[in-house]
Amino acid sequence: MAEAFPGAPIYTSVYEPSATYPVFKDLDVRPLGLNRLGFFRHDHRRALPLLLALFPQLEVDADVLLCSSAGWAHSVRTTGRKVVYWYSPNRWIHSPKSALGGRLALVRLGLEAGRRPLRWWDRSAAATADMHLSDSTVVQGRVRALYGVESDVLHPPYMLGDDAEEAIPGIEPGFFLVVSRLQPYKNVEAVVSAFGLLPLERLVVVGTGSRLAPMAARAPRNVSFVGDVSDAQIRWAYRNAKALVAAALEDFGLTPVEAAAFGTPTAALRAGGYLDTIDEGRTGVFFSTPEPRVIAEAVRAIAAREWDPEVLAAHANAFSRTSFQRQLVEFVTRCAQT
Numbered sequence: 231m232a233e234a235f236p237g238a239p240i241y242t243s244v245y246e247p248s249a250t251y252p253v254f255k256d257l258d259v260r261p262l263g264l265n266r267l268g269f270f271r272h273d274h275r276r277a278l279p280l281l282l283a284l285f286p287q288l289e290v291d292a293d294v295l296l297c298s299s300a301g302w303a304h305s306v307r308t309t310g311r312k313v314v315y316w317y318s319p320n321r322w323i324h325s326p327k328s329a330l331g332g333r334l335a336l337v338r339l340g341l342e343a344g345r346r347p348l349r350w351w352d353r354s355a356a357a358t359a360d361m362h363l364s365d366s367t368v369v370q371g372r373v374r375a376l377y378g379v380e381s382d383v384l385h386p387p388y389m390l391g392d393d394a395e396e397a398i399p400g401i402e403p404g405f406f407l408v409v410s411r412l413q414p415y416k417n418v419e420a421v422v423s424a425f426g427l428l429p430l431e432r433l434v435v436v437g438t439g440s441r442l443a444p445m446a447a448r449a450p451r452n453v454s455f456v457g458d459v460s461d462a463q464i465r466w467a468y469r470n471a472k473a474l475v476a477a478a479l480e481d482f483g484l485t486p487v488e489a490a491a492f493g494t495p496t497a498a499l500r501a502g503g504y505l506d507t508i509d510e511g512r513t514g515v516f517f518s519t520p521e522p523r524v525i526a527e528a529v530r531a532i533a534a535r536e537w538d539p540e541v542l543a544a545h546a547n548a549f550s551r552t553s554f555q556r557q558l559v560e561f562v563t564r565c566a567q568t
Contacts, residue, residue, distance in 0.1 A: 231298065232257050234555040235562075241290060241306065243281055244271045262288070282348070286355065294566045296558075297359070305355035311565050314359040315384065315558075316369055318481045319376045320352050353377055361565040365482045366503040382561065385506060387554035388487045388546065395469060396462035398434070401454060403470035405432040406529060407494075409485045410478060412439030417477035417499070417520040419445055424475075424525035426450040431529065433475070436467060468492035473532045476504060477520040483507040486514060491546035493539030497528040513537075513545045 232240060237258070245261040247254065249272070262284050264270045270277040285302040295308035300317040353376070356362075362381035364370040373381050406425070410416045418435065422445055425433040433453045435445075446455050459467065468474070474489040476498040483504035486496035490513050498504040500516035508514040517528035547553070 231296065231555075231558065233551075234558050235296075238296075241288065243277065243285075243302070244274050246271045282351070294562050296562060302355075304359060305351075307358070311360045311568075312358060313361045313363065313562055313565050314356065315363040315365070316373050316381065317365050317386075318369055319372050360568070361561065363561060366506045368502050368505065369481050383506075384554070384557055384561065385549050386482055386484065387551040388484060388491060388549050389551065390461060390465055390468075390488050390491065392491075393465070394462050395466040396460065397466050397470075398456055398459060398463050401434055401456065401467075405434045405454075405471055407467055407471035407474050407489070408433065408435045408437070408476070409464065409467075409474065409488075410435075410437045410476070412437050412441040412445060414441060415478065417479075420520045420522050421475050421477050421525055422449050422453050423522035424529065425453050427522060427526040428452070428529060431472075431533070434467065434471070436464060464488075465492065468494050473497055473514075473529070475525065475529065477517075477525060478502075480504065487546050487549045490514075490542040493537075493542050495532055495537045495542065497525070497532045507549070509545055513542050 232238065239258040239260050241260050243262055244265045245254070245259050264277055264280060264284070274281075281302045286305040286307065289307040289309070291309045293310040295306065295310060295312045297303040297306060297312060297314045298317065299314055301320055304314045356377040356379065362373060362379050363384045364373050364381040365384065365386050367383055370381050370383050373379060408418055408421055410418050412418055412435075416439075419441065422433065422435070425431060429450070429452060431452065435453065435455045436457075436459055438457050442455065449455070468489050469492040471489070471494050474485055474494055474496040476483065476485055476496055479499065479501050480503045483498065483502065483506065486498055486504060486507045489496050496508055496514035498508055498514060498516055499520055500518055504516070508516070510516055515528055515532050517524045
């Protein structure tokens with residue numbers, strides 16, 4: 231977004247340079263006043279009750295304000311037009327348990343107790359937008375159901391690029407791949423269990439999270455956990471995998487697009503954002519439920535056929551950074567002219 235609109239200031243809740251991408255140090259990032267307190271700066275979730283009050287107090291002088299929102303940003307006021315790009319309707323309000331998990335129990339309980347007025351606030355804030363964009367068709371449907379407004383779908387870009395690749399130590403090519411945070415809702419445990427039914431295949435799991443230790447302790451011998459890896463290593467992993475396996479319910483299915491860019495197909499859950507990012511039969515296959523037996527059948531199916539790397543790469547190109555920026559500028563220009 232910053233590249234699409236050079237010089238545009240970025241307003242955000244908190245900004246800790248060491249905890250995000252280095253490129254932001256060259257941009258005009260303007261956090262809220264609570265950013266002065268490290269308690270909030272190092273974990274924005276601690277500020278959830280405050281963000282509800284602080285974001286609506288911010289008014290930005292702009293011809294068009296572009297709000298990238300899955301929480302509170304859509305409530306910011308502006309002197310001009312407002313475009314809201316929804317990554318997801320506000321999970322903190324509509325499903326605080328899934329948004330926060332077992333963390334910050336008092337905050338979660340407070341959000342659940344005040345759900346009715348918070349939902350009214352959320353819908354009122356959404357109604358101040360002049361244009362709505364959604365990152366997938368499933369989010370488009372959710373925005374319609376929750377806010378009663380129509381939105382255009384603008385898929386986010388994949389960002390890995392085609393830079394250098396680096397092998398992951400101890401891993402030989404020809405494996406199946408999972409790239410995911412290891413949290414319960416990601417269904418990685420079901421994928422790991424599926425490979426207990428596929429003793430002749432290998433699974434490499436990239437990612438960390440609360441389920442890593444118990445999952446690794448029970449995993450079959452043909453499953454390797456490599457934790458977090460560098461961008462160069464994940465590029466190598468995508469290129470050298472037989473296929474990606476994705477079993478989570480995602481708002482936008484990014485990893486199949488990343489895999490396709492490196493000529494690798496995906497076996498994924500037939501739900502959520504994967505419906506937008508997989509062209510069934512050309513870039514991957516679907517399975518109906520995140521159950522080990524069903525996942526194992528999908529893995530066998532994807533391994534049994536040849537996949538065209540050029541078709542996969544062309545599919546990924548539709549989700550390129552250039553394509554995203556071009557479409558975003560067109561939407562913002564249209565909003566400014568109405």
